[in-house]
Amino acid sequence: MDALTRLVIIFSSVFFILKISVAVDTITANQIIRHGDTITSAGGSFELGFFSLGNSRNRYLGIWYKKLATGTVVWVANRDIPLTDSSGVLKVTVQGTLVILNGTNTIIWSSNASQYAQNPTAQLLESGNLVMKNGSDSDPENFLWQSFDYPGNTLLPGMKLGRDKVTDLDRYLSSWKTTGDPSMGNFTYELDPSGFLQLIRRNGSAATFRSGSWNGLRFSGFPALRPNPIYKYAFIFNDREIFYTYELINSSVVSVKIWREIRN
Known part of the structure; x- marks a missing residue:
């Protein structure tokens, strides 16, 4: 050849x-x-x-x-x-x-x-x-x-956790029923647009955690949420939408997860 x-x-x-x-x-x-x-x-x-x-x-x-x-x-x-x-x-x-x-x-x-x-x-x-x-x-x-508009139990970098005011689309997380069954479980994690703008975890209809309102730097109930070398976060509130999101700075950290059953 x-x-x-x-x-x-x-x-x-x-x-x-x-x-x-x-x-x-x-x-x-x-x-x-x-x-x-x-x-x-x-x-x-x-x-x-x-x-x-x-x-x-x-x-x-x-x-x-x-x-x-x-x-x-x-x-x-x-x-x-x-x-x-x-x-x-x-x-x-x-x-x-x-x-x-x-x-x-x-x-x-x-x-x-x-x-x-x-x-x-x-x-x-x-x-x-x-x-x-x-x-x-x-x-x-x-x-x-x-698919980012319809999250399951995982919040990936770049996803929005919150509501589109124009289309009324609500993006929230929901747990798996069990580790072997991905159907919707009892727990949800969402941005509550009523009253104080805050993240709420619910077991059914009962609120089990509240993040506290956004103070311009972080949610008041998240004192550990602050600028860091791993990821950067943002809370957006305008005429079109309201949402929390984050982006990775250090790609070795892959995602924030709401596991199938959140118990603490």
Whole structure:
């Protein structure tokens, strides 16, 4: 094999690898995700696919940390309506909606995008956010739908904990029922917009913790919440929305979690 031929083969292989790499974090209307298939965010931090917990036969579509040995699940789509076998699929419809179909082709879960899409594409971002968008439009303001608007028991960096006043969307955390059952448990953690603006943890309807009101620097009941070298936080209150959020400074700390059953 001469040098020119070898060079062509090498460049062809690199191109093929790059072509695959570009597509591994997206699903288009011509693709589906089956049992055993996954997509991975561009930087390799998160993975999306179907999974089961323990010895249960129930299957869920979820997102988990790919780089952690435990495969910690951070978001579940069909948490209250599991599949009972391996015949279900995730599909992107031509209208721009994500749907999970069971073995009889019945929709058991769907995203609620209200806009018709042009060239609909679902993408798993490096932040762990699963988004529906028009083609390659990566402007967050134009996303048709995003999983960050529907958190489970995990608050990832960049997520908003609070309310969109325009759409009345309320973003709050809810515990898993058990470690083997991701359906909604008894505990919730939310930003209470009435009266003093504060974070409240509830067991059912009973408040078990209040953060105290925001004093401009931190919630008054969180004396330890202060500027630090690990993460930075913000509380936003304007005409459009009200929310708490945080971003990592030190990426070795991966998330703040509300575990399945918060007892203290």
